[in-house]
Amino acid sequence: MNSFDMKALQREILLGFWKVHVLHHASERPVIGQWMIQELRRHGYDVSPGTIYPLLARMEERGWLKCTTDPDGGLRARKEYSMTRKGQEVLDLLRKQAEELYREVVLGEDEKETE
Amino acid sequence: MNSFDMKALQREILLGFWKVHVLHHASERPVIGQWMIQELRRHGYDVSPGTIYPLLARMEERGWLKCTTDPDGGLRARKEYSMTRKGQEVLDLLRKQAEELYREVVLGEDEKETE
DNA sequence: CCAAGTTATTACGATTATCATAATCGGATA
DNA sequence: TATCCGATTATGATAATCGTAATAACTTGG
Numbered sequence: 258m259n260s261f262d263m264k265a266l267q268r269e270i271l272l273g274f275w276k277v278h279v280l281h282h283a284s285e286r287p288v289i290g291q292w293m294i295q296e297l298r299r300h301g302y303d304v305s306p307g308t309i310y311p312l313l314a315r316m317e318e319r320g321w322l323k324c325t326t327d328p329d330g331g332l333r334a335r336k337e338y339s340m341t342r343k344g345q346e347v348l349d350l351l352r353k354q355a356e357e358l359y360r361e362v363v364l365g366e367d368e369k370e371t372e
Numbered sequence: 373m374n375s376f377d378m379k380a381l382q383r384e385i386l387l388g389f390w391k392v393h394v395l396h397h398a399s400e401r402p403v404i405g406q407w408m409i410q411e412l413r414r415h416g417y418d419v420s421p422g423t424i425y426p427l428l429a430r431m432e433e434r435g436w437l438k439c440t441t442d443p444d445g446g447l448r449a450r451k452e453y454s455m456t457r458k459g460q461e462v463l464d465l466l467r468k469q470a471e472e473l474y475r476e477v478v479l480g481e482d483e484k485e486t487e
Numbered sequence: 488c489c490a491a492g493t494t495a496t497t498a499c500g501a502t503t504a505t506c507a508t509a510a511t512c513g514g515a516t517a
Numbered sequence: 518t519a520t521c522c523g524a525t526t527a528t529g530a531t532a533a534t535c536g537t538a539a540t541a542a543c544t545t546g547g
Contacts, residue, residue, distance in 0.1 A: 311534080
């Protein structure tokens with residue numbers, strides 16, 4: 258298959274992409290950790306709970322997502338993360354960056370100069 | 373300005389984008405650490421040497437980039453990183469991912485189903 | 488009603504990446 | 518030769534990620 262270290266690539270770069278996907282999905286419907294794990298597996302990537310859950314928790318801490326749980330659901334009830342105003346701002350910026358990235362590295366357009 | 377923690381955003385997500393830019397640039401002409409720092413500054417982002425140089429060194433370790441230096445240039449001669457075959461494979465995969473990301477979060481296309 | 492699976496999250500210790508800042512090196516400038 | 522500039526290196530602290538195991542609550546079958 259690939260001749261390179263996929264684990265390193267996931268950690269250094271792809272995980273960042275997936276975080277953008279998470280924010281995007283969260284802006285349409287609530288996201289839960291387990292869904293994210295399965296979704297990535299479906300795409301052929303394997304990411305451990307020890308990565309996913311802390312990641313969502315950090316996004317909540319930072320105010321990018323808000324978390325709701327069934328209060329009667331017990332200690333490990335499923336957590337639904339949905340978008341906040343701040344998260345939306347982050348996502349807006351990320352969309353711009355994702356577009357720049359696409360234009361430059363996929364389409365091969367030159368960077369626009371800041372004059 | 374922004375109401376969110378830009379430092380966290382840079383660290384968790386944007387830095388990954390910039391790594392893709394680095395690989396892309398390296399596939400066209402050699403890249404050096406100082407250039408990268410200035411380029412990011414030009415775009416309004418501030419990243420420290422303690423991030424950039426280890427990052428390039430890791431890419432070399434992993435065989436994604438190869439490094440050439442003027443052998444008579446002394447201990448801190450400028451290092452030029454250029455693309456390797458393995459790095460090109462990494463970049464190819466990243467281009468696909470960047471395109472998926474763009475289609476989904478910028479254009480709002482639905483994911484393609486794996487049936 | 489109990490045992491066994493299923494769906495989820497949490498805990499944890501080890502490893503790796505990132506950060507800010509200071510130090511260093513060598514060439515150019517004056 | 519003293520100073521500045523372009524670059525990289527060193528370092529110690531902090532933060533993110535990893536794999537694995539533990540836990541909790543529901544569901545299902547006998």
